[in-house]
Amino acid sequence: MTTLVNLCGKAKNMIVVTGATGGLGGATVEHLLRRVPADRIGVSVRDPGRARHLADRGVRVRQGSYEDPAALRDSFAGAEQVLLVSGNDPAADMVGLHRRAVEAAVEAGAHRILYTSQHGAVPGNPYRPSDVHLATEAILGASGAAWTALRNGAYGPLDQVLGPWQRTGVIAKPEDGPVPYTDRADTAEATAAVLAGDRRFDGPVNLTAPAAVTFDDLAGIASDLTGRTIARVVLDDDQWIADQIATGVPEQMARLMLTYYQAARAGYFAEADPLLAELLGREPHTVADRLAADLAA
Template sequence: MIVVTGATGGLGSATVEHLLKRVPAGQIGVSVRDPAKARHFADRGVRVRQGSYEDPGDSFAGAEQVLLISGNDPAADLVSLHRRAIDSAVAAGVRRILYTSQHGAAPGNPYQPSDLHLATEAILGDSGVAWTALRNGAYGPLDQVLGPWQRTGEIAQPADGPVPYTDRADIAAATAALLAGDRSVDGPVTLAAPNAVAFDDFAEIASDLTGRTITRVVLDDEQWVAEQIANGVPEQAARFMLTWYQATRAGYFAESGPLLAELLGREPRAIADRLAETV
């Protein structure tokens, strides 16, 4: 059995949908905080059990593989919670744990989540079971990354660097292929689109798509933070996001790899195609 945690979230839910196309529903289980929110899976034959990282319960029982979707609560001790989930999976006899890590996770990366992912990967390495850390490329909505460029005609953000922005749907499909297929990969692996682009590239692509001149405007870090605060973003949250820009321009997210395309059996969705959906 394959058990997916966080299966009512965006990535987890999409991964289960792709698994249902590959394996019988009876071979899939989900561990969720609120089973009522996973009723649509239960109705299709998926095993639904209540479980959380604080208390996994028996949600991993009978599983050969577990997909551990990393937590995202900035107020929580996520490393400890991940450890609890990993220990529970090991105790349940799971043979392999797949963990959604972060592209570019490396010592010294200024983007703060890098440290928690490295710590979780270290726990997996000491767990005694086979493990895979899926270092997923940035897959957030492009409008969150670029700002209101359609209205302003500008991509006005801090200095950046190349990033292989990746479609979440592609990551979900590839993760399901890895869980359901005969191929296994060990340790940390990059799962990201093949081409890294910067905001200058986005401005050029957006200009071609719209027939307008979309300009890239580089904001000073402190100016950007001040604007975020003026728009109602808490300063702590703004400075947290600033570390992501700092990491991109330091090159921590520049590298990619072929694994995503190999698992999909096709080329991942291009930036131009994704950007066209927002025009």
């Protein structure tokens, strides 16, 4: 069971964020800068040169990567909290790399480790990255440090999720199921709120949009926004794999993505959670909001 701990009045020290030149990590740091002094923020990045814009604003920038535990320990030094942004290289031993990062944070004396996990990371989920997240959460649980797993809803750009629907008028994907597609900007803002605020969560928590939708729902929303009929076409799994390979997608990657659709249709992502809205203090962006913004861009 998730436990909410009130830390009002406790002295707050440095927050270190990994992956701060990436999309989620970088946006999280930007939101942190609006909440806490820059000298309380550190980042651990592969290439410090790419974080010059943060150093110029007073953020502590140190080199570190999950492949280099010694550098990680140095980049985590003095941190009360460390945010570990999960890796996503399907060819790498991500569990082993995450283990090194957790161990480095513990050795550096971090009091709390936060980890960007995945919504629906439960046993039996056929989407393979779920296994990585579950294994990493187990490592966190055995680490001896306080920890929080932010199980983020799918926050990829909707044009990547839906394909070229604006050009074709069709959302042609395998059979799916309800998913609370979440805005990455909202996820980053909520992550910064957890890092900077007086609320601490022990164990896993879900950060998702407030409603789960299907491709049928999205086709209807897109039709309303554009004033033209956007069709939803369900593709056979094997045919979709063959089509992906024909367009140059590596077969391993295509089969990995198919497990996502299989998990969605089995209901593993169906449960939405109100916590994201609570942390933001407002309603998160809906898929309709995001599609409208894409159309206006």
